[in-house]
Structures are given as C-alpha cells and as structure tokens.
Amino acid sequence: LALRGLRTTASDDGSFPDSWNVIGGHPDNSIGAGVAGATISGGGESGLPNNVTNNFGTVSGGRDNTASGFLATVGGGRSNTASGQRSTVGGGRFNDANGSFSTVGGGSSNTASGFRSTVGGGDFNHANGSISTVGGGDFNSAVGTWSTVPGGHQCLAGGDYSLAAG
Numbered sequence: 001l002a003l004r005g006l007r008t009t010a011s012d013d014g015s016f017p018d019s020w021n022v023i024g025g026h027p028d029n030s031i032g033a034g035v036a037g038a039t040i041s042g043g044g045e046s047g048l049p050n051n052v053t054n055n056f057g058t059v060s061g062g063r064d065n066t067a068s069g070f071l072a073t074v075g076g077g078r079s080n081t082a083s084g085q086r087s088t089v090g091g092g093r094f095n096d097a098n099g100s101f102s103t104v105g106g107g108s109s110n111t112a113s114g115f116r117s118t119v120g121g122g123d124f125n126h127a128n129g130s131i132s133t134v135g136g137g138d139f140n141s142a143v144g145t146w147s148t149v150p151g152g153h154q155c156l157a158g159g160d161y162s163l164a165a166g
Contacts, residue, residue, distance in 0.1 A: 016055065025050065025061070038067075043076065050074075057082075062091070072097075077106070087112070092121070102127070107136070117142070122151070132157070140164075 026044030057067030
C-alpha cells in the first residue's frame, strides 16, 4: 500500500507480529510504543494530532482525538477520548467514553463512564451508572444502574432502574 504520507509500523515488542499499525493524516499523528494493530486513518493538525496508545485502537479522523483503551475507537470530531476497553466516541467535541464498552455518539462535553453506558448526544450529559443511557438534551445524568434519561434539561435518573425525562 503506497499513499503519500501513509506510514506503517510493526509493534515494538513483537507480541502481535502480524498486526501492523497504519498512520495516515498529519505527520504529528502517532501510535504509542509497543502498540499493535492500531489505525489512524487521517486528520490531525500541528499541535492537535490524533493518537492511539493501546492495542487495536482506531482514530478515523478529526483532530486532537485519542483512543487509549484496548479496542477503543474515535470516529472523528475534536478533542474526543475513548479510554475505556472497547469504548467508542462517534464524533462531536470534548467527549469522553471511559467506561468499558461505553459509547458517546456525539455532541459536546459528554461522558459515558459506566460499564456499557451510552450518551447519544447533546451537551454536558453524563451516563455514570452501569448500563445507563442519556439520549440527548443538556446537563442530564443517568447515575443508577439501568437508569435512563431520554432527553430534556437538567434531568437526573439517580436510582437503579430509574427514568427521568423533561
């Protein structure tokens, strides 16, 4: 495969000898030492590179995005982080999926920190409970296990199996 600016590297430690890293986009984009099977498809810019720091992580584009969890993915946007194992941030900006198997679809300044938690979008939403969900809106929190906030403004689903909407 030969494309202008495309770089490939092997894992430094040899733990995954058949899993190469692929780095596209800005020359400052980077994959951490010892990381295997990582991909940065593009994006990045001077001072705002994309980074993958764990095995099999992916950053598809955007700028200043980081996939630091094992098998974590950031689709794009700006300043997003997928640090939980198998976590995903689709896009938006300043979003963080740090729970294992957690997802933030987009929006701004959202956090999915619970195990298998989800924030669909909106702004300043938090899904902290295990298997909790915030669909959207702003300043909403799903704290209890299996709690849900479908949307609204400043809603709190604090108890286990709770629902808050408004």
